[in-house]
Amino acid sequence: MDPFQTLLVALRALLRNRMRSALTALGIIIGVAAVVAMVAIGEGAKAKVQDAFAALGSNLLILAPGSSLQGGMHGGSGTQPTLTWDDLTAIRTEAPAVLLAAAVLRTNASVISEGQNWWTTVIGSEPEYFQIRSWSASVGRLLEPGDGDGTAKVAVLGETVGRELFGDPAQALGATIRIKGSPYTVIGILTRKGQSPMGQDYDDTVVVPARTFRDKIQGGLARYLSGAVFLGAASPAATRQAQEQVTALLRERHRLAEVDPDDFALRNLTEMAEALQEGQRTIATLLASIAAVSLLVGGIGIMNIMLVSVTERTREIGLRMAVGAKPRHILLQFLLESSLLAFAGGLIGIAFGAAGATWVAWRFGWDIRLDPLVMVGSVGFSAAVGIVFGLYPARKASQLDPIDALRFE
Amino acid sequence: MAGPALIELVGLVRTYHVGGTEVKALGGINLTITEGEFVAIMGSSGSGKSTLMNTLGCLDRPDGGTYRLAGTEVAGLDRDALADLRNHTLGFVFQSFNLLSRTSARENVELPLLYAGVGSAERDQRARKALERVGLADRMDHHPNQLSGGQQQRVAIARALVNTPRMILADEPTGNLDTATSIEIMALFQALGREGMTIVLVTHEPDIAVYATRVLTMRDGLIVADRLQEPQQAVASTPPPVAAT
Structure with a gap:
């Protein structure tokens, strides 16, 4: 029996119970839709921060003169003219990590x-x-x-x-x-x-x-x-190097002793951006995890229905075995049923998730990012959920004793 | 009736454990059935006839003794090999028809071919031929709920025939049918028997057993009577739905 035939058999079995199939898939639909929408919104927020920092400058570090100190009062960054035009020339020539x-x-x-x-x-x-x-x-x-x-x-x-x-x-x-x-x-x-x-x-x-x-x-x-x-450093990764090189260079040029604090301020905006993005990522991950839990619940729903279905169709299983179905045929049939349910649910879920995220973007003016990779991934994941949660019922079906199955009332 | 032995049982034992007590369903059966025989197995419930049937059908495995089916020793086979035997060598007919609901007669008949790995065009053709053989040429696309009991059982017989088995095993095939329809079904079996098909039928109705060429009677897990007989010819009230092949 080729896999395509098994697929047809599974499909027909699902279509025989349309309402039940639809309701079972609903769990997966909601789960995938939630994952897709949450990731789109989370990625959108992350991208917004990224864009904002990109507008500021790419791989940017800002060097400011030091603070004045008069009578114990710090004047704040830039109040003491400690940077010279020669410093700038030196940075250009002696700090290789600094591109511009x-x-x-x-x-x-x-x-x-x-x-x-x-x-x-x-x-x-x-x-x-x-x-x-x-x-x-x-x-x-x-x-x-x-x-x-x-x-x-x-x-x-x-x-x-x-x-x-x-x-x-x-x-x-x-x-x-x-x-x-x-x-x-x-x-x-x-x-x-x-x-x-x-x-x-x-x-x-x-x-x-x-x-x-x-x-x-x-x-x-x-x-x-x-x-x-x-x-400007050559790359986001090079900003740290640039920071170290410039700090060392200026400390040397300004003849600062080991114990002296820097008489300048060097801020690495790329690191700040990354820290902010990290925060956004945490929130995005949290949202996606909550959504993934609903996908898990959907998977349990599939297992539940597949167990009912196996019990209900015990005689059918017995008959299939009597006419020559091997355990693996039965296993494959039920596995395909559950993964088809999950796969179809995943596809519909993507549509709902994308629509939901788009609606949020339109209604609240949020940035969203619909990542095709996330969509493909979540359909793949939901199919995997179908297989994992279908495995137990399918195994149960395939291990039935044909005599008991045929006699089952 | 002196064809080669299709079934050889020697000292076949099957024991069940029910709540700590041992129940001997088959207490050492010796039986040879040759190709082309039409055997009726009779006995009251609990006599072991169903267990014998399941064992012959490779659905159940004996605890002791040997069972050779068409020259193959069945005892040592795994589930897959038993499934292949059921698929290629045996055809089953059940009391309650066991057709898939909401599935056309033709697709029901195709089922064994599906597991035999037969391509879709050939499946279709062979299923049609089998349905014509049982007189249901005009009911191919009907679903079981659109067919009478007799017609459903004929679909089941077509399904048993479709993969050209060596033997048909029928477990109370007329148990759910009225007398007239039962005779129709028996006429169909007799027609198949005349073509050389080996048929083993379990029944508790003596009225049905009269159509067989050999009657076995079982009691307490043993064959207590085994006689050959001149079968009564089943004459259906409607003309036998058997097309000449």
């Missing part, structure tokens, strides 16, 4: 166009800044290495600033804006980046070359870098 480094000087100022003004964050930085933050221009160009050398008065506008000053950001290209009395030519508009995890608008900013910033907007000691340095 850019000084980021920042202040708030009013930016004026011909007919409008807008209070925004002005950043003085270097071309690498855009690479680290994976930020491109939607119109025009970004800062280029030549802009920094000659204190060129050029500016790249964030989308929000472009819109506030010129109505249509695209109109801003080539126009002149004034910051602290000096005119700047707009050379590019940045693509929209949206909000930070804290709700801050990334696009509400103007970027000018770092040297121009230092000369024209906010002066400072020429040696010291009065702002932060953004560092």
